[in-house]
Amino acid sequence: MPFYSCFAHSLIQNGYHYSRKSPWTASQNIAAVESLGICHSFVLHCIISSFPGLPLVNPIPTKSLEGKSLIIRVFIEQFYENLEEATIGRWLKAEGDRVGDQEPLVEIITDKITFELPAPGSGVVRSIISREKSVVPVGCVIGLLGEPDDPLPDVSAENRATLERRQREVESQALIPSPETVAPEASVSERVRDRGKVRATPAARRVARENGMDLAEVAASIGGGLIQEEDVQRWIERRGSST
Structure with missing residues (x-):
């Protein structure tokens, strides 16, 4: 392959x-x-x-x-879609303890599930980086496994780089306008253009009918929503003062 x-x-x-x-x-x-x-x-x-x-x-x-160095890093992984961070529960092994490959190592708590994360390899727990109740972003290293004589890497620098990368991703996503924030006036005009979607109280409809007013115009003037009788009255007064 x-x-x-x-x-x-x-x-x-x-x-x-x-x-x-x-x-x-x-x-x-x-x-x-x-x-x-x-x-x-x-x-x-x-x-x-x-x-x-x-x-x-x-x-x-x-x-x-x-x-x-044969150090093995223990990560907070992307356990499911849209997961951004997880809370460290109880460590099942202490520093200095030996752990087997796939043996339960630490309890992980998310907003959806709580489970025991297995060790990604066998070795001695050399360093517990994220203590219990710590909230850790996805992608960060929470612990190190290896042998007693293995030199430890600078995980703090790695985690900082991970956080900076995730921050850049968040900022880049924020620059993309969502459908709700694009041309809000257009969404209002689309609603009021369809007469069947104009919402008004019976009294408001009666006053509009008696004065030959278009409720769609009233709805556009108040930005949509349920039209009250006083909305129609104000629209009539405004139209009268402008003529």
Whole structure:
């Protein structure tokens, strides 16, 4: 498959070996990706996790993993459409505890669901970044897994970059006018143009009929809504003063 071929080629270029006889697990594949600094995005995590038996890499003496960080990031993911943030519930593991791949790690609370987020890989809980009751935007890192000697990345900088990117997305969306804010006068005129949609009290209709007034014109003058008798009277007075 193209993804496999390109990814294996990148690993070979960086001094790694891949074998179909002894594939790594999903967590090891993710760790290998992060050790190369290829990508830390959740999307890539999803792709690799979808192929737990994908035969990617086994280290050989040409380049050792020693000195490379195998830290696994725990993200607040886009669990469903329109989710913007989530609240951290109870951490099921403490810093220093070892957790297995897909073992329940932390309770996540959203406006729709509450569930236990599994660990995206196995390792020691090196850092709990977002404490209980913290409200965390989608895409931010809430914890780090790895081995005791793995150097920790600057997650605060990564989270700031994520927040800035999301803010730019929100601002760009705000520049797109919604249908409700485009030409409000046109929507009123469309309503009053159709005589059947003019809403008026019986008294207002009677006064308009007696004076030969068009209720659509009265509706346009008050911006739509239910026409009262006094609205018709004011419109008659205004028309009379202008003639």
